[in-house]
Amino acid sequence: MKPYMLEVHEDGLAVFTINRPEKRNAISYEIMDGLGEALAAAEEDQIKALVITGAGDKAFCSGGDLSSFHQLKTEEEAFEMLNRMSELLVRLFFLPKPTIALLNGIAVGGGCELASACDFRLARKEVNAGFIQGTLAITTGWGGGTFLSERVTSSNAMKMLMEACLYNSDELKDMGFIQSVYTGDPIESCRTFLNKMLVLEGDVLKSYKGMFIRKWKEAGVEERVKQEVRNCAVLWQGEAHHKQVDKFLKK
Numbered sequence: 527m528k529p530y531m532l533e534v535h536e537d538g539l540a541v542f543t544i545n546r547p548e549k550r551n552a553i554s555y556e557i558m559d560g561l562g563e564a565l566a567a568a569e570e571d572q573i574k575a576l577v578i579t580g581a582g583d584k585a586f587c588s589g590g591d592l593s594s595f596h597q598l599k600t601e602e603e604a605f606e607m608l609n610r611m612s613e614l615l616v617r618l619f620f621l622p623k624p625t626i627a628l629l630n631g632i633a634v635g636g637g638c639e640l641a642s643a644c645d646f647r648l649a650r651k652e653v654n655a656g657f658i659q660g661t662l663a664i665t666t667g668w669g670g671g672t673f674l675s676e677r678v679t680s681s682n683a684m685k686m687l688m689e690a691c692l693y694n695s696d697e698l699k700d701m702g703f704i705q706s707v708y709t710g711d712p713i714e715s716c717r718t719f720l721n722k723m724l725v726l727e728g729d730v731l732k733s734y735k736g737m738f739i740r741k742w743k744e745a746g747v748e749e750r751v752k753q754e755v756r757n758c759a760v761l762w763q764g765e766a767h768h769k770q771v772d773k774f775l776k777k
């Protein structure tokens with residue numbers, strides 16, 4: 527079974543699905559490769575919008591694959607992985623067309639960072655999500671803290687990062703993290719959310735997205751992400767982090 531899928535629909539919707547439900551759609555290096563492929567495809571003119579989602583109904587994404595990344599011990603080893611994923615998320619953040627994180631299930635840690643790199647977040651009613659990195663004695667390491675601060679108010683961004691806890695879909699909507707809650711078929715719900723946009727010319731969507739790209743570049747998003755990655759890498763090498771990860775893996 528391929529760990530990711532990319533479907534391109536006739537209406538210009540591209541859907542990238544993380545297909546590791548048995549590992550709650552944790553992000554491995556292979557998923558990073560797949561995300562790179564999806565971004566390359568999404569940059570093609572016939573694609574009007576890119577959706578990121580997860581397979582199954584338990585998880586959107588549970589963040590980095592701890593069974594793989596726990597082997598990264600030093601700051602430099604961690605930085606290499608963190609930086610690689612952060613560069614993919616910056617490319618997603620600056621994609622010149624609408625991007626949607628379709629939260630089919632729980633989103634934690636790096637899963638929330640992936641969701642924050644998208645312009646919009648839609649969540650199934652029962653979904654919980656949270657930036658739980660703090661409980662692992664690290665901070666966001668893929669740029670998600672920077673992306674979040676461009677999506678919601680500074681107070682709500684700081685609250686979500688510093689509380690490092692899970693919120694339900696009502697709380698997520700109140701804080702502005704998700705734009706819409708759905709109950710039916712995920713892709714159809716996504717189409718309903720996008721239907722007014724998808725009837726417009728791709729160039730119109732691209733031009734409007736360009737307005738926000740210019741704003742984010744002026745706000746130094748790329749430099750802020752680099753610093754965020756470096757900050758996480760420093761904390762990563764700490765004993766407190768390795769202890770928390772070992773606790774999860776031994777459960």
Ligand SMILES: CC[C@H](C(=O)O)C(=O)SCCNC(=O)CCNC(=O)[C@H](O)C(C)(C)COP(=O)(O)OP(=O)(O)OC[C@H]1O[C@@H](n2cnc3c(N)ncnc32)[C@H](O)[C@@H]1OP(=O)(O)O
Nearest residue numbers: 548549550552588589590591592593634635636666667668
């Ligand atoms: C910068 C980003 C940062 C980084 O990686 O550097 C992070 O993302 S830090 C945060 C990393 N993620 C986590 O700490 C989340 C860990 N997972 C969980 O807390 C739970 O699995 C949860 C809440 C996502 C789902 O709970 P549920 O009870 O539904 O499932 P299980 O816990 O029983 O897990 C089922 C199965 O999946 C494996 N699993 C889940 N998450 C991960 C993960 N992130 N990496 C690797 N494997 C994961 C879990 O071990 C179970 O496997 P099994 O072989 O069946 O025991």
